[in-house]
Amino acid sequence: MILVVDVGNTNIVLGLYDGPALKQHWRLSTNRSSTVDEYGILLTNLFQIAGVKAEEIKGVILSSVVPPLMPTLEQLFRKYAGHEPLIVGPGIKTGLNIRYENPKEIGADRIVNAVAGLERYGAPLVVVDFGTATTFDYIDPSGTYLGGVIMPGVGISAEALYQRASKLPRIELSKPRHVIGRNTVAAMQSGIIYGYAGQVDGIVNRIRREHKVEPKVVATGGLARLIAEETETIDTVDEMLTLEGLRIIYERNV
Numbered sequence: 001m002i003l004v005v006d007v008g009n010t011n012i013v014l015g016l017y018d019g020p021a022l023k024q025h026w027r028l029s030t031n032r033s034s035t036v037d038e039y040g041i042l043l044t045n046l047f048q049i050a051g052v053k054a055e056e057i058k059g060v061i062l063s064s065v066v067p068p069l070m071p072t073l074e075q076l077f078r079k080y081a082g083h084e085p086l087i088v089g090p091g092i093k094t095g096l097n098i099r100y101e102n103p104k105e106i107g108a109d110r111i112v113n114a115v116a117g118l119e120r121y122g123a124p125l126v127v128v129d130f131g132t133a134t135t136f137d138y139i140d141p142s143g144t145y146l147g148g149v150i151m152p153g154v155g156i157s158a159e160a161l162y163q164r165a166s167k168l169p170r171i172e173l174s175k176p177r178h179v180i181g182r183n184t185v186a187a188m189q190s191g192i193i194y195g196y197a198g199q200v201d202g203i204v205n206r207i208r209r210e211h212k213v214e215p216k217v218v219a220t221g222g223l224a225r226l227i228a229e230e231t232e233t234i235d236t237v238d239e240m241l242t243l244e245g246l247r248i249i250y251e252r253n254v
């Protein structure tokens with residue numbers, strides 16, 4: 001079995017693959033101050049609950065967009081999973097042809113999503129990842145990664161309203177029944193959810209026009225399902241896309 005790990009700004013998602021089959025997956029919060037042993041306790045408990053022995057793990061692959069956590073995580077997998085993790089970054093074979101001005105600048109999660117997306121859905125393709133930030137990645141009809149769009153995430157957008165306007169509360173990210181809110185919370189939920197869906201459709205339609213393509217559009221990330229239901233342009237939600245990409249990249253490097 002191999003352990004795949006995606007470190008985002010909000011969550012660390014782990015998956016355990018037996019060949020191509022995802023056996024288990026877990027979500028931890030990304031805590032920049034947790035120690036190796038604190039994460040180690042979590043990992044050990046998760047393995048124990050799932051009935052997995054550390055010896056069964058043949059390798060670990062890690063993608064991260066949180067550089068300060070890297071030393072802790074590298075040590076974590078050395079100490080608690082018995083492996084030096086393969087890190088998605090310079091020197092690794094992804095099989096993806098990239099045309100970003102500076103490929104080193106792209107978040108590893110975006111590369112991983114593009115690899116899995118291309119493998120599963122083909123090109124042309126847009127992958128939308130609803131994480132702390134929302135990212136769009138565009139792969140042209142020839143299968144080349146061209147770049148994309150980064151916008152404030154759904155959670156960040158809601159948080160900004162609460163932080164900056166005295167009378168606006170923190171809200172639950174759920175769909176209101178109507179677009180016209182008749183109280184503050186419903187009005188804010190409408191703005192965030194329906195507004196966000198409109199932004200996503202706006203970006204995808206702009207990509208279509210600028211590139212004269214009809215790409216397949218796949219969404220992933222913590223909040224994908226909530227928003228995708230309200231959009232007109234997202235075709236599929238694939239929650240495990242990032243984990244799948246990590247598994248594919250691992251196999252391309254062993």
Ligand SMILES: Nc1ncnc2c1ncn2[C@@H]1O[C@H](COP(=O)(O)OP(=O)(O)O)[C@@H](O)[C@H]1O
Nearest residue numbers: 008009010011012130131132133155221222223
């Ligand atoms: N299964 C879930 N259901 C609902 N919300 C979720 C779920 N997982 C994550 N979220 C929320 O989605 C947001 C983005 O999460 P995630 O995709 O893990 O971000 P990142 O990759 O940046 O760490 C966060 O606000 C998180 O609380």
Ligand SMILES: CC(C)(COP(=O)(O)O)[C@@H](O)C(=O)NCCC(=O)O
Nearest residue numbers: 008009010065105106107131132133
């Ligand atoms: C855009 C991101 C912050 C998204 O991260 P996430 O929301 O998954 O935590 C991350 O992919 C990142 O830090 N990217 C570097 C800039 C770039 O991709 O060009």
Ligand SMILES: [K+]
Nearest residue numbers: 008109129131
């Ligand atoms: K992510």
